[in-house]
Structures are given as C-alpha cells and as structure tokens.
Amino acid sequence: MFNETLFSIGITRLKIDGLNNHELSNLVVENCKTGYVDDKIRTTQDVITNALYSERGITLDAHPELTKLNNTILEQTQIILDGIISNPQVNNVTTYIKRIWGNKNVNKDISLPHAHRDSFLSAVYYPVSEDGIIHFYSPFSDAFLAQVPIGLATEYNQYNSSYYEFPVQTGQLVIFPSMLCHYVPATEKKRMSIAYDIGVN
Numbered sequence: 274m275f276n277e278t279l280f281s282i283g284i285t286r287l288k289i290d291g292l293n294n295h296e297l298s299n300l301v302v303e304n305c306k307t308g309y310v311d312d313k314i315r316t317t318q319d320v321i322t323n324a325l326y327s328e329r330g331i332t333l334d335a336h337p338e339l340t341k342l343n344n345t346i347l348e349q350t351q352i353i354l355d356g357i358i359s360n361p362q363v364n365n366v367t368t369y370i371k372r373i374w375g376n377k378n379v380n381k382d383i384s385l386p387h388a389h390r391d392s393f394l395s396a397v398y399y400p401v402s403e404d405g406i407i408h409f410y411s412p413f414s415d416a417f418l419a420q421v422p423i424g425l426a427t428e429y430n431q432y433n434s435s436y437y438e439f440p441v442q443t444g445q446l447v448i449f450p451s452m453l454c455h456y457v458p459a460t461e462k463k464r465m466s467i468a469y470d471i472g473v474n
Contacts, residue, residue: 285446288442349446384456409436
C-alpha cells in the first residue's frame, strides 16, 4: 500500500437541530411544481441547468425557517473555507449562497452522476428522509482501479474505492466540494431535500 497521501477530498455531515422540518418540507413541495425543464437530459451539465432554471428554485427569503437554515449553511461553509485558507490574518474572504432549490423524492436530473462546475461547495439538507442515500463518485479513482482486479478485494478504503455512499436521515446536512460527482438513487419512500450551491467572495 502507498505510504503517503497527496490529495484529500473532505465532506461535512451534521445533524441540525432546532429547525421546523415540517415547514421546510412544505416549502420544498411548493417549489417542486415541475420536475425539470427538458425531459431530454443529454449531458451532466444539463443536470444542473435543469435545476437552476426550473420552477424548483427557492428564493433566499422564502420562509423564516429557510433563513435559519441559510445562516447555518453560511456558518459551516465559512468554517470549511477558513480551514482551507489556513491564515487567521485573512478575514475578508467569505462564502455566499449562489442558489437554492428543492428536490422531492427523485427528480430525474439528480439521479444521474453530476457535478456543479460553477460553485465552490454544495450542500444538501434533508427535512424528510425515510430511506435516503447519497452517492459520491471519483472518475480518477475509477480509471486508476480499472487496471486492477478490484473485485478480489475483501476490504475497501480510500485507495481502492471509486465511490462512497452514505445514508441520510431527517435533519441531516451534507456539505461537499461542488466538483465532486454525486447522485441519489431512486426511492419509493418519502425524501425531500433543499440543495445549495456556494460561492466565494
């Protein structure tokens, strides 16, 4: 096995208390009147485009509970940004919310592997998740492991895995680099999420 690691990809998973998930779920329902603009999704970039320009977009001040969630998102993404910059003398570089949209159960566009190429971080909060799972996929790892009979492995780690999946529960927040490929599988149960793209000022 390798004796050093050159690069790392981090994610943040948190359980958020004190939010009215019923109100946030209603907000998602109200903002998911259409599934997607164009049923013919041709490229992974179409995925994010469909979300951005469909009726699933949510305004920053749509509900007081959303404002509370927005503040948590900004606080947590700023912690990540400050850790990356690693210079306590710098205090004028901040995160901001570029866009917010809702997902109800499975919208077709989020069930395909995709990345958000124009953002720094992405975040997903689950006001309802009965059996939710989020998948992360690394094309680099996949290409590397294509040279190996990886099916023989009995244990998996960061060096011999090209994807990870995590169960997500009601009230959970997941933050990850926007360039990291991700998707959610189909579900027959109830799952609602509020998704964010985060930029840097």
